Amino acid sequence: MAKYLMSVWGPDSDYELENYGYSSPEEMMSSFEATGKFNDKLQAEGYFVFADGLDAAKTATVVDGQGEKPIITDGPYAEAKEHMAGFWIIDVPDLDVALKLAAEASAACLGKVEVRPMQTGPEA
Amino acid sequence: MTDVTEAITRVHHEEWARVVASLTKRFGDLGVAEDAAAEAFMVAVERWPLDGVPPNPGAWLTTTANRRAIDRIRRESKRDDKQKEAVALAEIQGPDEPSPDRHSAIEDDRLRLLFTCCHPALAPEARIALTLRMVGGLTVPEIANAFLVQETTMGQRITRAKNKIKAAHIPYRVPEAADLPERVSGVLAVLFLVFNEGYLSSGDHESSVRGDLTLEAIRLTRLVRALLPDDGEVAGLLALMLLIEARRTARVSATGELVRLDEQDRGSWDLDLIAEGHRLVRERLAVVADGGARPGRYQILAAINAVHTSVRDARDTDWSQIVALYDQMIRVDGSPIVRLNRAIAVAEMDGPEVALAEIDRHLGPSLDDYHAFHATRADLLRRLGRSGESRAAYDRAIELAENAAEVALLTRRRDQLGPS
Numbered sequence: 001m002a003k004y005l006m007s008v009w010g011p012d013s014d015y016e017l018e019n020y021g022y023s024s025p026e027e028m029m030s031s032f033e034a035t036g037k038f039n040d041k042l043q044a045e046g047y048f049v050f051a052d053g054l055d056a057a058k059t060a061t062v063v064d065g066q067g068e069k070p071i072i073t074d075g076p077y078a079e080a081k082e083h084m085a086g087f088w089i090i091d092v093p094d095l096d097v098a099l100k101l102a103a104e105a106s107a108a109c110l111g112k113v114e115v116r117p118m119q120t121g122p123e124a
Numbered sequence: 125m126t127d128v129t130e131a132i133t134r135v136h137h138e139e140w141a142r143v144v145a146s147l148t149k150r151f152g153d154l155g156v157a158e159d160a161a162a163e164a165f166m167v168a169v170e171r172w173p174l175d176g177v178p179p180n181p182g183a184w185l186t187t188t189a190n191r192r193a194i195d196r197i198r199r200e201s202k203r204d205d206k207q208k209e210a211v212a213l214a215e216i217q218g219p220d221e222p223s224p225d226r227h228s229a230i231e232d233d234r235l236r237l238l239f240t241c242c243h244p245a246l247a248p249e250a251r252i253a254l255t256l257r258m259v260g261g262l263t264v265p266e267i268a269n270a271f272l273v274q275e276t277t278m279g280q281r282i283t284r285a286k287n288k289i290k291a292a293h294i295p296y297r298v299p300e301a302a303d304l305p306e307r308v309s310g311v312l313a314v315l316f317l318v319f320n321e322g323y324l325s326s327g328d329h330e331s332s333v334r335g336d337l338t339l340e341a342i343r344l345t346r347l348v349r350a351l352l353p354d355d356g357e358v359a360g361l362l363a364l365m366l367l368i369e370a371r372r373t374a375r376v377s378a379t380g381e382l383v384r385l386d387e388q389d390r391g392s393w394d395l396d397l398i399a400e401g402h403r404l405v406r407e408r409l410a411v412v413a414d415g416g417a418r419p420g421r422y423q424i425l426a427a428i429n430a431v432h433t434s435v436r437d438a439r440d441t442d443w444s445q446i447v448a449l450y451d452q453m454i455r456v457d458g459s460p461i462v463r464l465n466r467a468i469a470v471a472e473m474d475g476p477e478v479a480l481a482e483i484d485r486h487l488g489p490s491l492d493d494y495h496a497f498h499a500t501r502a503d504l505l506r507r508l509g510r511s512g513e514s515r516a517a518y519d520r521a522i523e524l525a526e527n528a529a530e531v532a533l534l535t536r537r538r539d540q541l542g543p544s
Binding site: 093094095096 | 243244245291292293294295299303
């Protein structure tokens with residue numbers, strides 16, 4: 001089995017919009033429902049490790065503790081047009097399974113999903 | 125070439141992918157497999173001239189490569205458990221001895237290797253490079269030379285792809301039946317890109333390796349066909365490549381100018397390749413007539429090429445059949461480029477005016493940056509006697525064309541135009 005981070009990306013400005021970037025309240029509710037169903041499926045198939053949504057990137061704080069005193073900076077580490085908006089951690093047999101799940105995840109949450117392997121090697 | 129050198133070249137062609145595939149399966153690592161296979165062939169180059177070619181060269185190479193891989197992994201302590209386990213297993217079982225009943229398992233290994241190299245999670249140019257290296261056995265300098273990039277760049281591209289396969293756990297297996305058609309079409313796309321790079325190369329590079337790319341693509345497509353004999357699109361792509369390759373020598377003049385299909389010396393076409401291509405097309409037509417799956421892109425393109433190559437005189441070409449095949453093609457792929465090709469056939473059937481009206485009305489905006497669009501317009505305008513407009517279209521086509529032989533043809537055509 002191999003673990004992957006599936007992250008959803010979108011513009012930070014979505015958080016300021018009335019429906020968080022969805023085109024209508026109905027679309028938002030149906031996406032939430034689809035995402036919930038997808039999570040249930042992940043659980044049932046034994047692939048689910050953890051999942052959550054993230055608040056806006058501008059609510060982030062960066063801490064650099066490498067010097068004598070920690071330096072605290074307001075905002076995300078990288079200025080980017082798009083930021084991570086949520087993520088899953090899954091544990092699956094291989095990339096093909098992860099890619100299939102990512103396609104379902106993307107359709108459910110209405111966003112693009114990046115699939116990235118975790119460095120911990122396959123468990124025996 | 126001595127007999128032994130010749131034998132080594134032939135065995136390299138035939139056995140490289142088998143050796144790499146069987147080692148990848150055993151050690152779970154493309155890098156280990158590639159290095160060990162390369163070392164085994166180096167040993168063969170040293171030893172076979174002295175000891176003679178062994179009776180079963182494939183088994184000899186696999187055994188030698190296995191030993192080399194085991195030695196190497198022993199020397200490097202940081203290998204993961206899976207590989208140590210593979211070493212242990214390899215020592216207990218001994219190397220693969222190809223025997224009749226092992227045949228299909230080994231063929232499966234090669235197919236696995238091909239699907240891994242053409243995995244959609246790899247960048248398209250990485251898929252091409254990796255396929256030529258791991259399945260085709262071309263060296264990194266050969267591949268770099270063929271695609272006009274620095275050797276170090278090509279080496280890094282292949283290394284990155286191998287690392288991604290490992291880190292992202294791209295599976296080493298033949299895809300499940302449900303995913304197979306889509307994944308096969310990805311493999312075929314890679315092979316067709318290799319073929320086209322050899323056939324219609326950009327730039328004026330004239331390297332023998334680049335010419336060899338068409339033959340390599342055909343060889344690999346034959347391999348896929350041997351592994352997946354019932355796939356219509358595999359047969360279609362092979363037929364298409366054979367029918368295009370058959371015309372290779374007639375296609376460029378002694379002065380390096382592209383020769384259009386209707387002006388080619390048909391006597392210099394390769395009749396064996398044409399016969400084989402036609403046989404494949406007929407085979408597919410029979411399957412479709414029997415209610416088999418509808419033909420896809422490659423089968424239709426092969427059928428179009430079969431129509432072109434079935435007459436001895438270009439004037440006898442059955443254009444209505446070609447237009448009908450393009451109509452079928454548009455249902456599979458309605459892209460502007462397919463529509464442009466259909467319009468070229470329409471010009472032969474209904475005259476240049478009808479074709480020109482069609483492409484000007486429907487294709488202008490989407491194909492404005494495509495040289496063949498302007499070359500086609502230039503030709504139609506020339507045939508209609510509209511020299512001034514034709515000249516302007518040739519100028520634009522020459523500006524956009526990348527292939528030197530094509531630029532030469534377009535320039536001569538433009539310079540032959542009468543006063544407007």
